[in-house]
Amino acid sequence: MNVSVKRMRAIFIKDYKEFSRNYAISTMVLMPLFLAFFYQSAGASTLDIYFLPINMTFAAVTTFIQACLIAEEKENNTLRSLMMSPASMTDILIGKSALVFSITLAVVALTMIILGFTPANLLILISALMISTVFYIGLGIICGLFTKTVMEASVAILPVMVIFSLGPLGRGLAETYPVLEVLKWLPSAQLIMLEEYSAAGQTSDVGIALAVITVWTIITLAVASILFKKRMKDE
Amino acid sequence: MNIQISEVKEGSHTVVPSFSFEAGLTGLYTDIKRTQVIMDQMKDKSYLHCTNEGLSPRLTVEETFRYHRDLSGHQGPLQEMIALFGLQHVKKARVKDLSESHRNCLSFLRPFLYSNDVLLIEEPFDRLDEEGRQIMVQLINRLADEQKTILLLGYNLEELLFVTEDIYRIDQTGFHKMDFNEEPAAPAEQEQPVIRIEKVQTKHEGKTILFNPPEIDYVESVDGTAQVNVAGKGYNCTLTLQELEKQLRPYGFYRCHRSYIVNLQKVREIITWTKNSYSLKLNDRESSVIPLSRAKLAELKELLGVS
Numbered sequence: 242m243n244v245s246v247k248r249m250r251a252i253f254i255k256d257y258k259e260f261s262r263n264y265a266i267s268t269m270v271l272m273p274l275f276l277a278f279f280y281q282s283a284g285a286s287t288l289d290i291y292f293l294p295i296n297m298t299f300a301a302v303t304t305f306i307q308a309c310l311i312a313e314e315k316e317n318n319t320l321r322s323l324m325m326s327p328a329s330m331t332d333i334l335i336g337k338s339a340l341v342f343s344i345t346l347a348v349v350a351l352t353m354i355i356l357g358f359t360p361a362n363l364l365i366l367i368s369a370l371m372i373s374t375v376f377y378i379g380l381g382i383i384c385g386l387f388t389k390t391v392m393e394a395s396v397a398i399l400p401v402m403v404i405f406s407l408g409p410l411g412r413g414l415a416e417t418y419p420v421l422e423v424l425k426w427l428p429s430a431q432l433i434m435l436e437e438y439s440a441a442g443q444t445s446d447v448g449i450a451l452a453v454i455t456v457w458t459i460i461t462l463a464v465a466s467i468l469f470k471k472r473m474k475d476e
Numbered sequence: 477m478n479i480q481i482s483e484v485k486e487g488s489h490t491v492v493p494s495f496s497f498e499a500g501l502t503g504l505y506t507d508i509k510r511t512q513v514i515m516d517q518m519k520d521k522s523y524l525h526c527t528n529e530g531l532s533p534r535l536t537v538e539e540t541f542r543y544h545r546d547l548s549g550h551q552g553p554l555q556e557m558i559a560l561f562g563l564q565h566v567k568k569a570r571v572k573d574l575s576e577s578h579r580n581c582l583s584f585l586r587p588f589l590y591s592n593d594v595l596l597i598e599e600p601f602d603r604l605d606e607e608g609r610q611i612m613v614q615l616i617n618r619l620a621d622e623q624k625t626i627l628l629l630g631y632n633l634e635e636l637l638f639v640t641e642d643i644y645r646i647d648q649t650g651f652h653k654m655d656f657n658e659e660p661a662a663p664a665e666q667e668q669p670v671i672r673i674e675k676v677q678t679k680h681e682g683k684t685i686l687f688n689p690p691e692i693d694y695v696e697s698v699d700g701t702a703q704v705n706v707a708g709k710g711y712n713c714t715l716t717l718q719e720l721e722k723q724l725r726p727y728g729f730y731r732c733h734r735s736y737i738v739n740l741q742k743v744r745e746i747i748t749w750t751k752n753s754y755s756l757k758l759n760d761r762e763s764s765v766i767p768l769s770r771a772k773l774a775e776l777k778e779l780l781g782v783s
Contacts, residue, residue, distance in 0.1 A: 251546030255535060262534040318530030322586045325523060326547045 244335075248328045252336025256310055260340060266309050266391070270348050273298040277355040288433055289409065291358045295349055295370075296409065296429040299377040300402040303345045305395065307381025310337055312394035315385075324473045334469065338378045345374045361440040365447060369435050372454050376428055377405075379461030386468045405429045428457040479521070479594060479625060484513050492517075495644075495651040501620040503628045503636035503643035505654065510646055511598055511629045518627075522594035525587040531579065533572035537563050540571060540582060548589035560618075561585065562611040577608040584615055594625045601635040613638050674723060678704050678711035685711060689727035693742050693760040695720055697735035708762045732756060732768045732776060740779060 260267055276294040314320040323333060349370055353360075360366040384397040409430040415421040424430055435450035483494040492513045506514070515524055531540060541558055558564050561581050566574060571582065580603055587595055600616060601609050616639050620626055630636050636643050637656070644651040675686040693705045695717065702717050703710040713720065721731050728740045738756055745757035747765065754768040768776065 245549065247549065248547050251543050255532065255539070255543040258539055259532055259534045313532075317532055319532055322590070323547075325586070326544075326590050327549060328547055 244329065244331050248326075248332045249336035249339065252323075252328070252333065253339045256337060256340045259313065260306065260310070263309075263313075266306055269305055270302055270344060272301050273348055273352050274355065277352040281356050288436055289413075291356055292409065292429070292433045292436070293406070294352050294356065296406040296432070297402070298345065298348050298352060299373060299429070300398060300406040302348050303341055303374055303377035304381040304384060304401050305398045306344065307338065307341045307378050308384035308388065308394040308398055309391050310341070311382060311385025312388045312391050315388075316390045320472075330466065330469060330473065334382070334466065338375075338382075341378055341381065342374055345377070346371070349374075360436060365439050365451070366436060369432055369451055369454060372451070372458050373428055373432055376454065376458040376461050377401075379458065379465045380405075382465040383461070383468060386465075386472055409433055426453060428454045479518070479627060481514060481517060484517070490648045492646060493648065493650045497625075497627065499623075499625045501616070501626045501628075501640045501642065503630070503640045504651075505631065505633050505636060505643055505645045506629055507631055511631075514629060515596060515598065518594070518596050522596050522625075522627075523587055523591035525584065525591075525595065525597045531571045531582060534570060536568055536570050537574070537578075537582060538567040541567075541585065544585050544589055550589050560611075560615070562607060575605075576603055577605040580604055581608050581611055584612065588615060588619065591619070591624065594627070595619065596627045596629065598629050599632075600628050600630065601632070601638065602630075609635075609638065674727070676704055676713065676720070676723070677715075678713045680711045687711075689724055689729070690739070690741070692724070692729075692739055693758055693764065694739060694766055695724075695729075695737040696766070705760075705764070708760065708764075730772075730776060730779060732766065732772050734769065736766050738766060740776075743780065746773075746777075746782075 273294045276297055280290055280294060311320070314323060328336075380401055381398075384401065385394055388394045388397050405427060406429060408424050408427045411421050411424045412430060415424065425434065431450045431453045435447055435454075438446040438450060478499065479497040481492060481495050481497075483490065484492040492510050504511075504514070515526070518524065532543075535543065538554070538558065541554055545552070545554060545557065555564070558567050561584070563578060563582060566578060571579065574582065587597065597616070600612055604612060616626065616628075620639075628636055628639065633643070633654075641656055643654045643656075645654055646652075674689060676689060676692060678685050678687065687704060687706055691706050693707070695702055695704050695713070696710075697703070697717050698710070702713040702715060702720055704713050704720075705711075715723070717731075717735065717737060721729070721737050724737060724739075729737050730740050732738045738758070742758045742760055743756050744759040744763075746768070747755040747757055749755065752770050754770065754773055755765045756768050758764050758766070
């Protein structure tokens with residue numbers, strides 16, 4: 242597979258231009274920042290509350306924008322020409338994700354600064370956040386491929402937001418409803434647990450949490466690329 | 477390199493017969509259904525360019541050019557390429573603000589950059605203004621010069637003729653090459669048309685009135701003079717019934733009775749009274765009924781093509 246930085250850069254620049262000119266999508270990045278302000282002034286102290294805006298960022302910014310970028314290509318009938326172009330699937334997927342990846346990291350960093358949240362081990366948390374970002378990008382690609390317009394994409398991210406962003410809050414109810422125990426295996430819940438473990442210095446548990454997130458990411462990426470390949474054949 | 481089109485049938489009806497094309501620039505004069513069938517077939521083998529393909533509306537023209545050039549890995553100065561598409565004066569405009577013709581020209585950028593050996597273009601000159609057409613002709617010719625095989629599909633023959641004379645027409649039996657050399661020769665041989673106006677001259681209250689033959693419903697003989705009936709009114713004619721019959725025959729008139737000539741175009745009904753007695757009913761204003769000789773019935777039916 243030939244990977245060309247030039248092509249990826251071309252896709253990146255084009256996506257950046259489209260993103261910055263489409264206010265319906267670009268203003269979405271402000272949402273987690275507002276949320277962070279809100280929690281900060283309400284007096285956030287627990288990890289659950291710290292991570293709520295961060296997990297919200299992943300669903301509302303990462304998945305949403307990624308889904309919109311793909312869906313917009315479909316809406317404008319330009320996805321086909323992208324697939325007909327000499328760019329390989331890797332070129333397209335990396336080029337299309339690079340923008341969202343950098344936006345997400347910036348927004349998450351800002352959120353953490355606003356919240357005044359200092360992680361126990363910055364390096365571990367950053368790597369966990371990066372892997373999570375890739376996971377949510379994969380989700381966004383899947384959402385984008387299943388929808389036809391930006392409008393549909395914004396509806397499609399709602400389940401993602403409910404399950405992955407708000408899911409960890411359900412852990413509190415796990416004592417009453419043992420079924421909810423499964424929620425702790427969500428990548429967003431694992432992210433919180435990872436921070437808990439790393440604050441407590443349980444290195445082996447940190448490794449498990451990191452592994453769980455990675456497995457989620459690999460599965461999502463695999464599904465996303467299979468769907469994308471199928472889509473390429475259909476065109 | 478040949479393009480192969482295989483036969484497609486719909487029941488017993490052949491929609492597209494099989495055919496193979498030589499490399500080069502070829503036009504196909506088809507309808508929309510056959511276009512669809514051919515495009516479906518060629519999907520894997522060539523680059524299809526359809527009119528309904530989009531552009532990113534928020535990019536400017538220049539950004540679109542840069543994006544597609546970088547994506548295709550094409551080398552070459554950007555401004556030159558924009559000029560080639562005739563869009564240099566709108567290069568800072570957003571795609572969504574372009575005129576339709578400019579946008580359609582810009583759409584052609586993708587096949588221009590991405591197509592490999594075989595390119596299929598649907599309706600190449602659809603919805604383009606005069607300037608856009610000229611640019612499109614240049615672009616297609618340029619691609620043809622690059623030794624690409626181009627198939628143009630369209631249902632507007634004139635437009636296909638802009639770029640190629642190699643045009644095929646499709647019907648059930650096969651692809652037929654259209655010959656355009658015969659046509660210019662034909663008008664030269666054509667003789668000067670002879671202008672001939674046949675008017676039927678009648679007298680009415682001392683005035684001479686002229687009728688065009690198609691106006692006449694029927695002619696009858698009253699007291700030895702021919703009376704021309706037009707719109708329910710009779711006008712006396714100086715000619716005899718025989719002379720009138722001769723003059724009016726080329727206009728679809730028929731002597732249906734010893735003393736009647738009828739305009740066959742106005743016959744509505746053949747009325748059978750008894751086995752041997754017939755009349756003709758006309759669709760003139762009065763719905764006149766005129767007699768028909770038994771002897772003339774067979775010949776009349778033959779003339780009218782009825783049984």
